[in-house]
Amino acid sequence: MSEKYYLTTPIYYPSGKYHIGTAYTEILADSIKKYKQLRGYDTFLLTGSDEHGQKIETKAKENGKNPQEYVDEMAKMAKELWDKMEIDYDDFIRTTEPRHERIVQKIFDKLMEQGDIYKGEYEGWYCIPCESYFTKTQLVDGKCPDCGREVKLMREESYFFNMKKYAPRLLEYYETHPDFIKPDYRKTEMINNFLKPGLEDLCVTRTSFDWGIKVLKDPKHVIYVWLDALTNYITALGYMETNDELFKKYWPADLHIVGKDIARFHLIYWPIFLMALDLTLPKQIFVHNWIMMKDGKMSKSVGNVIYPETLINRYGLDAVKYILLRDMPSSTDEVFSPEGFVERFNTDLCNDLGNLLNRTIAMCNKYFEGKVPEYNGTPNNVDIEIEEFAKDVTDKFANEFENFEIANSLAEIWSLVSRTNKYIDETSPWVLSKEEKKEELESSIYHLIENLRRIAILISPFMKNTSENIFRQLGITNNNLKTWESLNKYDQIKETKVIQKGEPLFMRLDAEEEISYIKNEMGK
Ligand code: MSP
Numbered sequence: 074m075s076e077k078y079y080l081t082t083p084i085y086y087p088s089g090k091y092h093i094g095t096a097y098t099e100i101l102a103d104s105i106k107k108y109k110q111l112r113g114y115d116t117f118l119l120t121g122s123d124e125h126g127q128k129i130e131t132k133a134k135e136n137g138k139n140p141q142e143y144v145d146e147m148a149k150m151a152k153e154l155w156d157k158m159e160i161d162y163d164d165f166i167r168t169t170e171p172r173h174e175r176i177v178q179k180i181f182d183k184l185m186e187q188g189d190i191y192k193g194e195y196e197g198w199y200c201i202p203c204e205s206y207f208t209k210t211q212l213v214d215g216k217c218p219d220c221g222r223e224v225k226l227m228r229e230e231s232y233f234f235n236m237k238k239y240a241p242r243l244l245e246y247y248e249t250h251p252d253f254i255k256p257d258y259r260k261t262e263m264i265n266n267f268l269k270p271g272l273e274d275l276c277v278t279r280t281s282f283d284w285g286i287k288v289l290k291d292p293k294h295v296i297y298v299w300l301d302a303l304t305n306y307i308t309a310l311g312y313m314e315t316n317d318e319l320f321k322k323y324w325p326a327d328l329h330i331v332g333k334d335i336a337r338f339h340l341i342y343w344p345i346f347l348m349a350l351d352l353t354l355p356k357q358i359f360v361h362n363w364i365m366m367k368d369g370k371m372s373k374s375v376g377n378v379i380y381p382e383t384l385i386n387r388y389g390l391d392a393v394k395y396i397l398l399r400d401m402p403s404s405t406d407e408v409f410s411p412e413g414f415v416e417r418f419n420t421d422l423c424n425d426l427g428n429l430l431n432r433t434i435a436m437c438n439k440y441f442e443g444k445v446p447e448y449n450g451t452p453n454n455v456d457i458e459i460e461e462f463a464k465d466v467t468d469k470f471a472n473e474f475e476n477f478e479i480a481n482s483l484a485e486i487w488s489l490v491s492r493t494n495k496y497i498d499e500t501s502p503w504v505l506s507k508e509e510k511k512e513e514l515e516s517s518i519y520h521l522i523e524n525l526r527r528i529a530i531l532i533s534p535f536m537k538n539t540s541e542n543i544f545r546q547l548g549i550t551n552n553n554l555k556t557w558e559s560l561n562k563y564d565q566i567k568e569t570k571v572i573q574k575g576e577p578l579f580m581r582l583d584a585e586e587e588i589s590y591i592k593n594e595m596g597k
């Protein structure tokens with residue numbers, strides 16, 4: 074039986090159309106899922122929407138809708154986008170669904186009964202858009218440290234979760250589980266910024282608005298959004314339900330993927346809630362950085378927002394996925410620029426990958442009438458070297474990918490693309506043909522096709538359509554030649570015929586035209 078791999082994205086606020094930043098989390102998660110599938114795991118990807126809270130209540134009103142109508146529409150829109158992006162999620166949980174609400178109430182009661190939640194009064198600086206209270210010292214220039222907007226001093230009767238009690242246990246957990254948080258520096262941030270200065274108890278209810286899950290025993294309180302939101306990762310699996318088969322099978326999560334802005338909630342509060350519920354902690358939490366624009370955060374008011382649909386409709390899904398993943402460093406934010414996008418498209422996709430396929434197919438047709446020569450040993454050093462290079466790339470790719478160094482892992486694949494392009498010049502099949510060096514010519518074409526097959530496998534988690542297109546053009550139909558395991562061996566392609574005339578994978582873009590196209594679309 075295959076090993077399970079349960080991964081989650083955050084559940085998204087239904088706050089409008091999603092831009093490429095929000096879409097990034099989903100692209101990343103879907104690519105990791107598809108990679109794990111390729112490695113033989115039984116995967117389960119959860120996503121959804123986070124539909125309660127004051128902000129949503131206000132937003133619905135602004136749109137002349139009641140909150141339920143509003144979130145219904147938004148959830149539909151989200152699903153349409155994920156479908157367009159071919160995101161293969163297994164469940165989409167909405168926090169307004171009964172299956173979620175009733176369990177959150179049960180969880181709240183349980184935590185109260187065992188004394189982890191108590192009643193008190195809260196006063197603090199509250200940021201409405203972020204739905205977060207801050208202490209005075211946390212404010213930056215008197216404004217919200219997360220979004221920079223105005224905060225309001227507010228006071229209300231509230232229930233609190235006793236975070237302090239669990240802080241030492243969490244610290245110890247961090248120390249004894251070095252792979253729990255990726256990348257490492259996020260752990261250091263949590264320790265230095267929150268755990269060392271001393272964790273405050275967390276306010277988990279509100280009386281100031283209605284749009285939330287009511288506390289059963291004190292219904293003027295609604296459960297504050299983070300206790301509600303975070304538990305989606307277990308309610309979706311049927312935790313505390315009579316039918317909890319999925320929960321038994323998939324919990325603990327193997328991976329939570331979150332953006333840096335919500336690191337604190339996932340790296341501190343969520344593990345503590347789980348400890349209080351006496352549940353196993355997720356195996357890993359990966360915090361990714363943000364996609365920024367040259368002039369800072371994407372924002373409608375600045376007019377620098379770019380939507381995934383805009384790019385996908387014009388450049389295709391695979392190009393968008395590749396470029397966004399390829400340009401996200403693990404140590405800093407990614408700065409999206411139309412210039413950078415077009416350059417990557419033309420260089421990596423058209424010139425490097427596209428031409429490699431085209432030249433290979435043309436030569437296979439020219440010298441062998443399209444019939445792929447079979448592996449005939451390793452007649453010369455260049456072949457031995459390219460075989461080793463390709464095998465090495467597989468290992469390096471896997472290593473980087475599993476360490477969530479996604480940009481590096483993609484760079485590894487492209488190093489194979491470049492190396493293989495160079496191999497064409499090194500072996501010069503046109504010279505071999507002229508000199509009638511049949512065996513060497515066969516070997517050269519064989520290695521080109523073989524490396525393209527490898528490339529098609531390696532890119533499949535994030536460029537599924539291109540991968541299938543390459544297999545089709547190479548004439549590879551046998552599914553055994555598309556597996557991860559098939560990367561171990563070199564002499565497998567047999568009785569294969571490439572298509573008669575290669576089709577370009579990507580059409581070269583007119584840089585000037587496309588840069589101004591993207592710029593024009595920004596903020597629309
Ligand atoms: N509802 C909360 C999450 C609750 S999880 C229990 C939330 N939602 S969100 O819609 O605001 O954000 C969803 C995801 O999108 C987050 O991971 C966030 O970091 C990510 N991004 C939002 N803007 C982004 C960029 N500009 N770049 C990359 N990711 C970004 O937070």
